[in-house]
Amino acid sequence: MTTLTQAPETSAARETPARRRRRVDRLPYLLLLPCLVIIGVLLLWPLGQVVAMSFFRLNNVRQLRGDREWPWVGFGNYAEILGDPFFLTVLRNTVLFAVANVALTMILGTLVGLLLNRLGKRMATFVASCVMLAWATPALTGTIVWKWMFDDTSGLVTWLFNALPDGLSNALFGRADWTGYGWFNSPLLFFAILTLVVVWHSFPFIAVSVLAGLKSVPSELHEAARVDGAGPWKVFWKVTFPLLRPVFGILVVLSTIWDFKVFTQQFVLAGGTQDRPTFMLSIYSYAEAFSPPPKYGLGAAIAVVLTLILLLVTGIYVRMVLKQEEES
Amino acid sequence: MNRWKRLAPVTAVVASAAMVLAGCGGSGDDEAADNSKLTVWMMGEGSEAQTAFLDGVETEFKKKHPDTDVVVQYIPWLEAPKKFQAALAGGEGPDVTELGNTETQGWADQEALADVTSKFGAWPEGKDILPDLVKNAQLDGKQYGVPWYAGVRALYYRTDWFAEAGVKPPTNWDELVAAAKAVQAKKPGTYGIALPGNSELPFYSFLWGAGGEIATKQGDTWKSGYNTPEAQKAVKFWTELVTVHKVAPPAAAGWNEIDARTQFATGKAAMAFAGSWQGGAIKKDNPEIEKVWGTFPIPGPDGKPAPAFAGGSDIALWKDSKKQDLAWDYLTVLLSKQKDKEFASSLGFFPVYSDLVSGGEYANDKIMAAFATALQNTKLTPLTPKWVEVSRTKTVTQAMNSSVIKGQKTVDKATADAAAEMESILNAK
Numbered sequence A: 001m002t003t004l005t006q007a008p009e010t011s012a013a014r015e016t017p018a019r020r021r022r023r024v025d026r027l028p029y030l031l032l033l034p035c036l037v038i039i040g041v042l043l044l045w046p047l048g049q050v051v052a053m054s055f056f057r058l059n060n061v062r063q064l065r066g067d068r069e070w071p072w073v074g075f076g077n078y079a080e081i082l083g084d085p086f087f088l089t090v091l092r093n094t095v096l097f098a099v100a101n102v103a104l105t106m107i108l109g110t111l112v113g114l115l116l117n118r119l120g121k122r123m124a125t126f127v128a129s130c131v132m133l134a135w136a137t138p139a140l141t142g143t144i145v146w147k148w149m150f151d152d153t154s155g156l157v158t159w160l161f162n163a164l165p166d167g168l169s170n171a172l173f174g175r176a177d178w179t180g181y182g183w184f185n186s187p188l189l190f191f192a193i194l195t196l197v198v199v200w201h202s203f204p205f206i207a208v209s210v211l212a213g214l215k216s217v218p219s220e221l222h223e224a225a226r227v228d229g230a231g232p233w234k235v236f237w238k239v240t241f242p243l244l245r246p247v248f249g250i251l252v253v254l255s256t257i258w259d260f261k262v263f264t265q266q267f268v269l270a271g272g273t274q275d276r277p278t279f280m281l282s283i284y285s286y287a288e289a290f291s292p293p294p295k296y297g298l299g300a301a302i303a304v305v306l307t308l309i310l311l312l313v314t315g316i317y318v319r320m321v322l323k324q325e326e327e328s
Numbered sequence B: 001m002n003r004w005k006r007l008a009p010v011t012a013v014v015a016s017a018a019m020v021l022a023g024c025g026g027s028g029d030d031e032a033a034d035n036s037k038l039t040v041w042m043m044g045e046g047s048e049a050q051t052a053f054l055d056g057v058e059t060e061f062k063k064k065h066p067d068t069d070v071v072v073q074y075i076p077w078l079e080a081p082k083k084f085q086a087a088l089a090g091g092e093g094p095d096v097t098e099l100g101n102t103e104t105q106g107w108a109d110q111e112a113l114a115d116v117t118s119k120f121g122a123w124p125e126g127k128d129i130l131p132d133l134v135k136n137a138q139l140d141g142k143q144y145g146v147p148w149y150a151g152v153r154a155l156y157y158r159t160d161w162f163a164e165a166g167v168k169p170p171t172n173w174d175e176l177v178a179a180a181k182a183v184q185a186k187k188p189g190t191y192g193i194a195l196p197g198n199s200e201l202p203f204y205s206f207l208w209g210a211g212g213e214i215a216t217k218q219g220d221t222w223k224s225g226y227n228t229p230e231a232q233k234a235v236k237f238w239t240e241l242v243t244v245h246k247v248a249p250p251a252a253a254g255w256n257e258i259d260a261r262t263q264f265a266t267g268k269a270a271m272a273f274a275g276s277w278q279g280g281a282i283k284k285d286n287p288e289i290e291k292v293w294g295t296f297p298i299p300g301p302d303g304k305p306a307p308a309f310a311g312g313s314d315i316a317l318w319k320d321s322k323k324q325d326l327a328w329d330y331l332t333v334l335l336s337k338q339k340d341k342e343f344a345s346s347l348g349f350f351p352v353y354s355d356l357v358s359g360g361e362y363a364n365d366k367i368m369a370a371f372a373t374a375l376q377n378t379k380l381t382p383l384t385p386k387w388v389e390v391s392r393t394k395t396v397t398q399a400m401n402s403s404v405i406k407g408q409k410t411v412d413k414a415t416a417d418a419a420a421e422m423e424s425i426l427n428a429k
Helices: A001-014 A020-054 A062-067 A078-081 A085-118 A121-136 A139-149 A158-165 A166-173 A186-218 A220-226 A233-258 A264-269 A281-290 A296-328 B004-026 B049-063 B077-092 B104-109 B115-123 B124-128 B131-136 B161-163 B173-186 B201-209 B229-243 B252-255 B257-265 B278-286 B285-291 B324-334 B338-347 B354-358 B368-375 B387-393 B396-406 B411-426
Strands: B036-045 B070-075 B097-102 B146-151 B153-158 B215-218 B223-226 B271-275 B293-296 B311-317
Touching: A020 A296, A062 B077, A078 A085, A078 A296, A085 A186, A085 A233, A085 B036, A085 B097, A085 B124, A085 B285, A121 A186, A139 A158, A139 A186, A139 A264, A186 A233, A186 A264, A220 A233, A233 A296, A281 A296, A281 B077, B036 B049, B036 B077, B036 B324, B049 B215, B049 B324, B049 B338, B070 B077, B077 B097, B097 B104, B097 B324, B104 B311, B104 B368, B104 B387, B115 B124, B115 B161, B131 B252, B146 B271, B146 B338, B153 B161, B153 B201, B161 B173, B161 B285, B173 B229, B173 B271, B201 B229, B201 B396, B223 B411, B229 B252, B229 B411, B252 B396, B257 B271, B271 B278, B278 B285, B285 B293, B293 B368, B311 B324, B338 B354, B387 B396, B387 B411, B396 B411
Parallel strands: B036 B070, B036 B097
Antiparallel strands: B097 B311, B146 B311, B153 B271, B153 B293, B215 B223
């Protein structure tokens, strides 16, 4: 820290010709400009629009075109959302789903990462490519295939459960005939399947990132710990985890962001925006804004709330990670 | 100097990117009264028969407007709302469009469609169109669309399975359950009836058959009919097909009409609710089925056919179009009695003219006869632009029925909740 704050003072004190220095400084910004323009037009401008829209009552497409007035409602949209008991259901769904998914993704991803680190070269390549296939599958296609697997008449899962011995199936689940079973009927079962799909999709990234982190840790540390008599559990928590803490920090933040705004998988599995008891914030925002009759203002307000929650959660987490680092 | 020279390409790229981006917003608006082209949006995938038919319409239309080319674009039904919103937001829409008759009021409310009240009033053939369908295309007393074809739902059934089980097409609710049970017992591994638990329109026939109403307007406020004993009787009957009689599986709670129809087409169900126009899709799934299928009207509880929802399509003029008169001329050619009859029968729909459907035209058709009977007694969903929110967005009726089938709510609780939600939406300011 100290060196950083001192650096400009010392260089200023050195009295380099000011003209020359400014020239050199401007170039990087100019080079950044094209990127900034694109980000500005494609990201910041729409983002600003969404925030602005959340303060107006926008129920007609023509308002978006500027043909009609935008009646200002202040925090009216926010009051309407927060006052609706349905919002609590949605928020609860979102938070519980995100917590469960981040935890499961991190655990599974880390385990697979550790496994990849221990495997021989050929096997590691094989496992890694299999795992990366899941990561490379587009969310839409992947989810459609999962949905087919849970089809109530000809799905693979239905077939598997039907293949169980009747006695066992009856003892475990109280039914032997699974044809026609409504896999997506209860919200809990729906979320379980959604979790399966989302975790399947996101753990490969964690696994590969953890593997990359592990490769950068000198193997002597692990060997030394093992020689001292530490078991795998202890080695992980005493050696690997502290060393990879920054990596885990970033991965948790990224996973949190991704799992909070899951949309595609839910939209496909639920077959659109009909299954309201399983709504989470992003699909709720979409449904309010775009299902007829459109309520763009309300949808925008929900999106802003989602963004604020995300900023809050990740902000707190990043602070936590930074603090721990300072301490250690 | 040197440095700026080096930067020149960068600046050029940035500048041109900015120009391109700025250019996106500009253009348009400069084709005021260019009558060389008329854009028509049609729903669906566009079968060969439909394309050939529309070519014929264009030929007819060109007799009057030889310099106008008609450009037909097909839009999948489920894409339509997004396409309409985008067209409305961007200002580039069609001149004439087809749309589902349940959606006309909603889009009229969004100011997407032109008011054709006076044009429609001055068009002689329009007087013979079935009044329920005409009313369904109105908002606040103004006409925003003209009915094109009509469709009602009935029950398709397997004649061979019914014969094996020794049952006849049912004419009341008890017989419906008995027939479903008898066939299911005779044909293990199949369902007596493919119940679309996540669809509302077939259910309304049971609601209306029991003497219930969806909602009625009393003065300025809408009152839901769902907490009446009649409605509860209908919900009880509909859901007990799964929960008590077990002639449909629990998964039916999530089935829409297409899912249910597929069960029938693939030989997994003995009966299914479907419209006359869906016969083609059923045959496509299973060409053999033509030999062993029949239809009967959805029965009421007491032996009379239940009222059916008057479904179908409307043709509307796009409000932003600058060629309203040209578009109307196209509409009147497309909707002329002769063309309408030709088109409707090729698709398995009915023409919208009362004199064309009331005659004995369909009495001897094995499939169409039941639909023609159902068409004699139709009803509508509540006439308000807010209905679409109850029906499509909040899916109040579907959720009510599904929650009972899934065992999450009792009939009393589900109907009371649905009534309250419906009233809060319909009466919102």
